[in-house]
Amino acid sequence: MQTQKEWKATSGGIMCLVAGTWGVMSGVILTFITSSYPTVWIRLSLMETVLVNRLAPFGAALGLVAILGGVYALRRRRWGLALAGAICAAMIPPPLFVGVLAIVFISVGRDEFIEDESGHAPIDPGLPDLDGPASHLASAETRDVSGPPVDSPE
Numbered sequence: 001m002q003t004q005k006e007w008k009a010t011s012g013g014i015m016c017l018v019a020g021t022w023g024v025m026s027g028v029i030l031t032f033i034t035s036s037y038p039t040v041w042i043r044l045s046l047m048e049t050v051l052v053n054r055l056a057p058f059g060a061a062l063g064l065v066a067i068l069g070g071v072y073a074l075r076r077r078r079w080g081l082a083l084a085g086a087i088c089a090a091m092i093p094p095p096l097f098v099g100v101l102a103i104v105f106i107s108v109g110r111d112e113f114i115e116d117e118s119g120h121a122p123i124d125p126g127l128p129d130l131d132g133p134a135s136h137l138a139s140a141e142t143r144d145v146s147g148p149p150v151d152s153p154e
Contacts (some may be wrong), residue, residue: 009106010073010074010106013072013073013074013106016067016069016089016106017066020068020089022063023063024064024067025099027059059092062088066086067085068085069084069085070085072104076113083106087153
């Protein structure tokens with residue numbers, strides 16, 4: 001059992017949050033700017049405006065997934081969702097390198113994550129899960145058999 005948190009998941013989560021915030025802010029701002037053609041602020045052709053207007057919400061959606069993954073990485077829960085957030089962070093331009101570093105840190109820090117909400121650490125698939133869903137069933141040695149016998153219907 002770990003007593004001290006390591007830095008890899010924290011660093012990856014912060015990088016996801018930074019890239020995700022950039023993606024959401026730039027996506028929303030570009031959508032609003034290009035939604036009213038022609039604009040006074042920037043001079044784009046009609047094709048460029050349509051292209052930016054169609055891709056900007058996609059960047060905002062990637063940013064939302066990156067933020068969600070960053071939150072789960074900071075909480076050290078659901079490694080798969082944290083990694084998906086890092087992958088989305090790597091697709092947000094221009095801070096691509098931040099997302100790539102987030103993928104590396106979250107991948108390397110996989111052992112820091114707890115997979116389910118009950119607090120069980122991820123287990124090796126080759127080993128039996130002794131604390132799993134069937135652990136509440138008592139064995140014959142520990143079961144209380146002092147009560148009256150129960151007739152089974154036939």
